Amino acid sequence: xxxxxxxxxxxxxxxxxxxxxxxxxxxxxxxxxxxxxxxxxxxxxxxxxxxxxxxxxxxxxxxxxxxxxxxxxxxxxxxxxxxxxxxxxxxxxxxxxxxxxxxxxxxxxxxxxxxxxxxxxxxxxxxxxxxxxxxxxxxxxxxxxxxxxxxxxxxxxxxxxxxxxxxxxxxxxxxxxxxxxxxxxxxxxxxxxxxxxxxxxxxxxxxxxxxxxxxxxxxxxxxxxxxxxxxxxxxxxxxxxxxxxxxxxxxxxxxxxxxxxxxxxxxxxxxxxxxxxxxxxxxxxxxxxxxxxxxxxxxxxxxxxxxxxxxxxxxxxxxxxxxxxxxxxxxxxxxxxxxxxxxxxxxxxxxxxxxxxxxxxxxxxxxxxxxxxxxxxxxxxxxxxxxxxxxxxxxxxxxxxxxxxxxxxxxxxxxxxxxx
Numbered sequence: 001x002x003x004x005x006x007x008x009x010x011x012x013x014x015x016x017x018x019x020x021x022x023x024x025x026x027x028x029x030x031x032x033x034x035x036x037x038x039x040x041x042x043x044x045x046x047x048x049x050x051x052x053x054x055x056x057x058x059x060x061x062x063x064x065x066x067x068x069x070x071x072x073x074x075x076x077x078x079x080x081x082x083x084x085x086x087x088x089x090x091x092x093x094x095x096x097x098x099x100x101x102x103x104x105x106x107x108x109x110x111x112x113x114x115x116x117x118x119x120x121x122x123x124x125x126x127x128x129x130x131x132x133x134x135x136x137x138x139x140x141x142x143x144x145x146x147x148x149x150x151x152x153x154x155x156x157x158x159x160x161x162x163x164x165x166x167x168x169x170x171x172x173x174x175x176x177x178x179x180x181x182x183x184x185x186x187x188x189x190x191x192x193x194x195x196x197x198x199x200x201x202x203x204x205x206x207x208x209x210x211x212x213x214x215x216x217x218x219x220x221x222x223x224x225x226x227x228x229x230x231x232x233x234x235x236x237x238x239x240x241x242x243x244x245x246x247x248x249x250x251x252x253x254x255x256x257x258x259x260x261x262x263x264x265x266x267x268x269x270x271x272x273x274x275x276x277x278x279x280x281x282x283x284x285x286x287x288x289x290x291x292x293x294x295x296x297x298x299x300x301x302x303x304x305x306x307x308x309x310x311x312x313x314x315x316x317x318x319x320x321x322x323x324x325x326x327x328x329x330x331x332x333x334x335x336x337x338x339x340x341x342x343x344x345x346x347x348x349x350x351x352x353x354x355x356x357x358x359x360x361x362x363x364x365x366x367x368x369x370x371x372x373x374x375x376x377x378x379x380x381x382x383x384x385x386x387x388x389x390x391x392x393x394x395x396x397x398x399x400x401x402x403x404x405x406x407x408x409x410x411x412x413x414x415x416x417x418x419x420x
Contacts (some may be wrong), residue, residue: 037339043356046348049191053381054354055371059245060220060328061300062376076285088115088278089267097278100288102378108214108226109235109293110257114266119215119244119254120146124153125270126211126242127180131156134344136179138169140194144189144213145360152181153271162189166198170205179209185228186216189357189370190333191325195229200237209239211256215240216329219248220304224295249290251280256388280405300375304328307373307382318393321404331357333368335402342368346392352385365402 012304033039048054056065063069082096085257091097097115101234116122127150131137137151141160149157159176161169169181181203183194187204196212203210214227222230225248229235242256258266267273279287308328315322324331337358344356347369377385 004045013144017372019314022260024226032337034355037341038338041342041356042337045344045356046349048353049351051351052128053377053385055385056353057374058216058372059250060304060372060374061225061294061297062374063248063293063297064250066290066293068293069286072285073282076282078232080285082281085277085280086404087276089274091278095278095287096281096284100291103288103291104255105257107224107295107405108241108257109230110219110241111260112263113255113257114244114263114273115279115287116254116256117145117279118252119242119246120149121272121276122242122254123147123211123213124150125140126240126258127151127182128153128196128271129258129266129269130154130209130211130240131180133157136173136176137182138172138179138208139182140164140184141190141193142186142188143182143184144215145184147184147211147213164192166202169199169201173202173206177289178206179211180314182213183210184213184216186221186283186327186329186383187325188216188329189362189368190331191216191269191327191329193228193282193326196232196234198389200234204237207266211240211242212238213242214242214252215242215247217298218243218313219294219310220301220315220350221327225301227295236278248294249287250410251287251290252283280380297375304317304373304375307375307377310382311371311373311385315389318389318398320389320393320398321401322333322406323407324403328373330371332398333366333370333373333401333403334398335367337363337367339396339401340369343392343396344369346395347388350391351389352388 029180073220094223101115105111116125121220122145123146127137127147127267131151131154133155135156135286137149137156137158139158139160140163148158159172161172178199183199184195185193199212212229214229219225221228227241229238229241240257243254244250245253246253274404312322312330312376320332324333332343334343340356340358344354347354354369356367357370
């Protein structure tokens with residue numbers, strides 16, 4: 001209980017917690033709090049100053065505050081007439097939410113879409129509707145937690161296949177039968193890209209379905225920002241697409257696609273759609289306007305790509321092992337939580353702010369500071385980031401991180417294989 005007492009701001013009367021809960025907290029949380037974290041919450045560092053380089057958000061194309069989006073939100077608040085808050089299953093075809101769903105579906109090249117309160121609830125609701133106890137769900141080991149929770153909600157047998165490994169997926173499906181394959185297009189902690197075409201070949205070989213979560217590629221990849229599936233010309237081979245609308249769209253919602261013939265089945269089976277209220281009018285209007293902005297944001301997409309290549313190249317030159325990914329998400333994988341906190345503190349002391357990811361968001365002892373790049377970064381900010389990375393390298397010694405040692409072992413093994 002001492003651990004709980006320490007984090008209370010206001011002392012109020014409360015009935016005693018169940019002994020089993022107290023024991024669980026003492027057993028699973030207290031050692032991290034008092035040991036690895038040193039009595040501080042691992043995810044909370046210092047407060048960014050006004051001149052901080054912020055690499056801790058997901059607004060990749062920097063649309064927050066865009067005048068077209070703000071104007072749409074203001075108009076919905078001041079002039080809108082549709083203010084009934086109710087479950088989304090009651091919304092008729094004329095409701096503004098349906099126009100947003102139609103726009104999202106058309107953007108990614110699908111028939112119909114369903115807007116949810118978040119990307120998390122979108123994945124849970126979709127998987128709850130397309131999988132069951134007799135339908136195996138095969139998930140990449142780095143698939144987002146919401147996808148695992150969706151398989152759990154469906155009461156489906158869940159099988160993990162090695163990250164970006166179609167051969168391992170093929171082997172598992174050969175053993176356990178057809179089902180639903182679940183992948184992220186761009187993985188949220190490392191920025192690695194799914195080998196989607198190779199995965200699809202396995203899916204089709206086994207007569208299965210696939211769900212691609214485009215949360216970190218919608219807006220940033222593909223023609224008009226339509227995502228990785230569109231960029232690779234694979235949309236017609238993908239059964240379902242989902243995405244958070246809190247990344248490039250910088251809003252508070254999520255969505256998934258499905259064939260139009262499934263609409264009323266989905267609205268009768270997806271619990272997040274049934275038991276959550278619809279979005280508020282200004283949220284719907286803002287997201288609709290954001291889709292329009294992102295479809296025209298070719299210059300911002302090109303700049304983000306240029307920035308990504310520049311920063312990644314410079315970090316590699318400085319000795320940082322970041323070959324886990326290639327995109328605008330960069331993982332500085334220090335390994336242990338104490339080492340990752342030290343890395344975060346060194347960055348923040350010099351005005352660079354990323355975000356710590358650790359268990360359960362990563363595997364144990366694979367904690368990292370995630371840097372998310374955006375199209376609005378200035379030349380001065382990029383130079384500062386590069387200078388800070390160079391300055392702290394001798395302090396944090398990224399060449400000694402476990403991820404770097406593993407990379408050297410793999411490289412040595414590959415050289416031996418070639419020599420043989």
